[in-house]
Amino acid sequence: MASGALTQAGGILKRGSWGAPIFLLVVMAMMTLPMPSVLLDVLFTFNIALALVVLLVSVYTMRPLEFAIFPTILLVATLLRLALNVASTRVVLLRGHEGGDAAGKVIQSFGEVVIGGNYTVGLVVFAILMIINFVVVTKGAGRISEVSARFTLDAMPGKQMSIDADLNAGVINQDEAKIRREEVTQEADFYGSMDGASKFVRGDAVAGILILIINIVGGLGIGMAQYNLGFSEALKVYALLTIGDGLVAQIPSLLLSTAAAIIVTRVNSSQDLGNQVMSQMFGSPQALGISALILGIMGAIPGMPHFAFLGLASICGGGAYWIHKKRESKGISNKDDQVKEKQMEELAQQRESEFKELGWEDVQPVDAIGLEVGYRLIPLVDKQQGGQLLGRIKGVRKKLSQELGFLMPSVHIRDNLDLLPNAYRITLMGVAIDEAEIHADRELAINPGQVFGKINGIECKDPAFGLDAAWIEANQRDQAQTMGYTVVDASTVVATHINQVMLKHSHELLGFEEVQKLLENLQKASPKLVENLVPNPLPLSKLHKVLQNLLQESVPIRDIRTIAEALAEVAPKSQDADALTSAARVSLSRMIVQTIYGVGHELPVITLQPELEQLLLQAVQQALNSGGNASDAVIEPGLAEKLQRSVSDAAQKQELQGNPAVLLVSAGIRPMLSRFLRFSVTGLNVLSYNEVPDNKQITITASVGQ
Structure with missing residues (x-):
């Protein structure tokens, strides 16, 4: 420890930081x-x-x-x-x-x-x-x-x-x-x-x-x-x-x-003080000329110090004559002409800029993720006014990057006068994804589901999760927390909303550059693995698609080595994105199951009745035989509506019992059902039988039929 302190002290001395203390x-x-x-x-x-x-x-x-x-x-x-x-x-x-x-x-x-x-x-x-x-x-x-x-x-x-x-x-x-x-x-x-x-x-x-x-x-x-x-x-x-x-x-x-x-x-x-004085005080001969005349008259009065006054009058007169000749040599007759010449130069520059040929630098790329704020929310992003939103957003990016396994892009923040003063808008690839209205001078009391009374405030919905909430004064915070409300400030509300949007659209934020960076990091630890995977037998575009599929199904890609090993084994046999994604999911099965259930050994799940599962397998097989993939399978509309309703009801019962909503199906129909039920049944996880680790025990809590 002592040697470390001495080393640090030596570094400080070398950097010259000892000047102020001395x-x-x-x-x-x-x-x-x-x-x-x-x-x-x-x-x-x-x-x-x-x-x-x-x-x-x-x-x-x-x-x-x-x-x-x-x-x-x-x-x-x-x-x-x-x-x-x-x-x-x-x-x-x-x-x-x-x-x-x-x-x-x-x-x-x-x-x-x-x-x-x-x-x-x-x-x-x-x-x-x-x-x-x-x-x-x-x-x-x-x-x-x-x-x-x-x-x-x-x-x-x-x-x-x-x-x-x-x-x-x-x-x-x-x-x-x-x-x-x-x-x-x-x-x-x-x-x-x-x-x-x-x-x-x-x-x-x-x-x-x-x-x-x-x-x-x-x-x-x-x-x-x-x-x-x-x-x-x-x-x-x-x-x-x-x-x-x-x-x-x-x-x-x-x-x-x-x-x-x-x-x-x-x-x-762009001038120093001397040049400014010369250009602004002595730029015109009129001032010096009139001063020379006045000094000459005063010097001619009997009893005045003639040498001083007449000498300075001569100097001012000579200076006025020299400036006049200098201006004439430049073609400037008076101050008005000088102003007019300056205006003509500015007009010429403006015309030149107007007729200047456009270039690619004039085409601004869209921001991957952006935040637009009304003018009353500017203090939230201004550090000079104590704004904490920038720090909160940086924390959100760091947390998501660590959880998902790739660097989340920066959030570009700008003000937008078209928005309401208290409103903000989140954009993705230049397109508005969501917007909300907040109050920077208040705090948001969120009803988590069970509170003991009603708090006075501006009622609203939590922008991130849609829960009932109210904007309250800062002095009501302790009262609201006593009643069971979760109270957060305006910066936390916006940061949480951005966190949810980035998490939901993480697959869209993963680009080719990010995938290439993942491969570069993997190559440092496993060079042979990367060499035998990309670009042959697996092109970078296919790897990008597989990683996007995993993120879309809420599967982190931070274990890129395991994913790459699974793809290296399957890629020579098949280039189908669904098949590659399924292979990667099987290799990540322990992580997927642990994310859903934790460390428990018993897995309560919902299954399909054999007749319904066989019917769906036939639909998938027909899609594959016609040259498509599993996600192109067509389900009869009546059956599709009944399937959605039945799975939704079973998932709700599962959650009421305190268990996660998980549908367990055969591997052949898992990709199709995952896409089909992703938006209709909120919070549902679709697993295949081969994604369940051997040390886990399956418990069927419900079975969905036709």
């Missing part, structure tokens, strides 16, 4: 342990460099989502800056009396060079920076982040429905729809994170003010009480160090606040 430990160490002034200089310089890099990345980023890690970077930089504040405060208060360089060269430089060694000027500069950062940049960026996050989250359902509409209309394919859905989710996550990250910046600005006041007060107290400095001398020493420390922290903070404001005010574009 950073947190360093931050904690900076807050609790004393640091040399040289290390403080390095870290303060790194903090400024980090802020500059983040600012430049935000300027050159074309779309906000390209810098999606920005909220995390903002948090990391804020933590680092606060840790440096704590570390520098400790050094200033402990060693400030030693001189200006006691807390490092960086703080000394900002205290002496940037503010000229005057703590009054320093306080004013610091206050101005705080006002700019806290009142202007941070407050504005925080408000924009809040509004952007709210609007983005509110627009998510509409954007997802728009994507599904484009997908249904064939405008985009599945891959493009997946990419657009991911972008919508990432956009919501980003602006939600930015809304929270803006609070870090705001809190950092407040913390800067408080730290400045605490440092000055604490420095005065320490200098005057412990080191016997005069008030003016202590104020000069500690105020300069504190203001230098504050400026070192506030300048990176202002840079990061500016970067945050740039990010949240950016509009998605």
Whole structure:
């Protein structure tokens, strides 16, 4: 166990996952342990460099989502800056009396060079920076982040429905729809994170003010009480160090606040900030030309600084002339012509797309199994809104795949505005199989057959099994369960319904690709068996048909080796699908019987009287002699109706006695009777005598005659 833990730890270190823990430990160490002034200089310089890099990345980023890690970077930089504040405060208060360089060269430089060694000027500069950062940049960026996050989250359902509409209309394919859905989710996550990250910046600005006041007060107290400095001398020493420390922290903070404001005010574009400014602000010469005229008039007024105004007027005039010549060289005379040219380009692109030759990529394949939901059921499939349906459906697919023996296809989910708001529809190969109406904000109380009272709710039928049920409020759940109802949520109702549909139509969901994959898996364990079976003597299409027949009769195909061995023995003699299916059923007899009866040794069954069975055998033989198969046998209509009624009555009696409904017949007529009674007698299993294992004892409970 210890070696496994060490191996896992080594893997984590190799993957580079140790960066975040080490950073947190360093931050904690900076807050609790004393640091040399040289290390403080390095870290303060790194903090400024980090802020500059983040600012430049935000300027050159074309779309906000390209810098999606920005909220995390903002948090990391804020933590680092606060840790440096704590570390520098400790050094200033402990060693400030030693001189200006006691807390490092960086703080000394900002205290002496940037503010000229005057703590009054320093306080004013610091206050101005705080006002700019806290009142202007941070407050504005925080408000924009809040509004952007709210609007983005509110627009998510509409954007997802728009994507599904484009997908249904064939405008985009599945891959493009997946990419657009991911972008919508990432956009919501980003602006939600930015809304929270803006609070870090705001809190950092407040913390800067408080730290400045605490440092000055604490420095005065320490200098005057412990080191016997005069008030003016202590104020000069500690105020300069504190203001230098504050400026070192506030300048990176202002840079990061500016970067945050740039990010949240950016509009998605294929250009960086510089190109956007050049194309949108200086794309037309009129603005620069009029500005040059106004500046020239102001510069000509006596007493005005002529050099500054007339110089800028000349620059603006020259820029307007250069833009005008550049536009003329491109054949664009004014802004209206530019807009018209853009519209013509868009129209040309639209016409090109309209007359573009169609290809096979425009033909979208139908989904094997699909789920369409009304707009009120979208929260059930949206993980952002706590929807659990996707997880439930995945669980259903996994369970069925394990039980039946092949991978069930994915369920493609889309919204359908043609459905009622609370309705959903299950499709198979693009065709509607079943639909129902549910209530996402309620729970379904199902009557399993015996309950003690009636529950108040919206009465309905359980979509999966057709049982009496009612949609109740969530607070009625305990009451309903006490009365004997089975209570499930809306996601479970839909998932159970899909489970029943997929189980019932599993034979249709088994395609050639799935059969080929089964053979590939079998070949890994039994290569000779597969080699001697497919494609000679048994074609893949015949194997596919046999496996479909087994699934249609509720026989799992997970024991593919036993099935293949039985088919390999019979296939050289017969290619008849019914004969091959019967051989496979005989080889799986123990599993079939155990699925129906469990581990019991006594098998209560229904049989046919010898005269009726002989009559049916003759019908089957006539069909075989005429070139057909056993399922083509024709039964006289009167006899068919009487047979259905008699078997149905016997099956009901069998179930009332607590036994499964099983009809035991000879092997020759089993395929024909199985198809004939499959839909008329619900829950009936048709077995042949040679499908009963030797260690089981047959008990005849009823015998059906003519």
